[in-house]
Amino acid sequence: GDSVTQMEGPVTLSEEAFLTINCTYTATGYPSLFWYVQYPGEGLQLLLKATKADDKGSNKGFEATYRKETTSFHLEKGSVQVSDSAVYFCAPRMDSSYKLIFGSGTRLLVRP
Amino acid sequence: DAGVIQSPRHEVTEMGQEVTLRCKPISGHDYLFWYRQTMMRGLELLIYFNNNVPIDDSGMPEDRFSAKMPNASFSTLKIQPSEPRDSAVYFCASSGRSNTEAFFGQGTRLTVV
Numbered sequence: 001g002d003s004v005t006q007m008e009g010p011v012t013l014s015e016e017a018f019l020t021i022n023c024t025y026t027a028t029g030y031p032s033l034f035w036y037v038q039y040p041g042e043g044l045q046l047l048l049k050a051t052k053a054d055d056k057g058s059n060k061g062f063e064a065t066y067r068k069e070t071t072s073f074h075l076e077k078g079s080v081q082v083s084d085s086a087v088y089f090c091a092p093r094m095d096s097s098y099k100l101i102f103g104s105g106t107r108l109l110v111r112p
Numbered sequence: 113d114a115g116v117i118q119s120p121r122h123e124v125t126e127m128g129q130e131v132t133l134r135c136k137p138i139s140g141h142d143y144l145f146w147y148r149q150t151m152m153r154g155l156e157l158l159i160y161f162n163n164n165v166p167i168d169d170s171g172m173p174e175d176r177f178s179a180k181m182p183n184a185s186f187s188t189l190k191i192q193p194s195e196p197r198d199s200a201v202y203f204c205a206s207s208g209r210s211n212t213e214a215f216f217g218q219g220t221r222l223t224v225v
Binding site: 032034036042043045046049089093097098099100101102103104105 | 143145147154155157160162167168203205207212213214215216217218219
């Protein structure tokens with residue numbers, strides 16, 4: 001069935017370090033792909049998205065590219081800040097059922 | 113638009129009581145999702161609606177859970193009777209077209225004692 005696998009956390013980095021959070025999915029067809037972020041005590045906010053193969057979503061210095069051949073949508077940021085500390089969720093939205101499912105979430109902690 | 117509105121924000125109830133969580137989606141959105149978030153199981157999709165019709169309720173844990181969407185601007189998630197293991201944060205989200213992003217409410221933190 002449809003599923004998504006995210007890199008296990010927590011990920012602990014120093015400020016200005018490079019970030020990669022891996023995400024792969026299984027789905028029939030070509031889902032739209034999203035990254036959401038959840039700050040402590042808050043709901044989920046959309047961080048970025050890509051709706052077709054080779055699209056690159058970007059926002060606030062974060063980027064992710066829709067890789068159809070590897071069914072992946074890895075999140076990257078060149079230089080993280082303390083304020084980026086949060087939980088990040090990869091979420092494919094299936095184009096057959098329009099169901100939106102979430103990965104297990106990856107907690108990021110950035111130290112000064 | 114005020115975004116997706118959930119109520120109450122916090123609910124504490126005793127085991128065996130009925131609990132009703134409420135959600136007002138963004139006006140004009142066709143899809144509404146209910147999720148449950150716990151430390152152990154992460155973010156689980158419970159049920160989702162399209163144009164007020166339930167499409168997939170396979171994530172509803174058991175018969176104690178039920179969800180309704182009587183009109184395009186309101187949905188409820190009911191637990192009867194509630195149990196301590198139902199303690200979690202419940203999120204409602206809505207979206208427009210089928211391939212677009214969903215917008216989340218602030219969640220309802222439910223504690224069953």
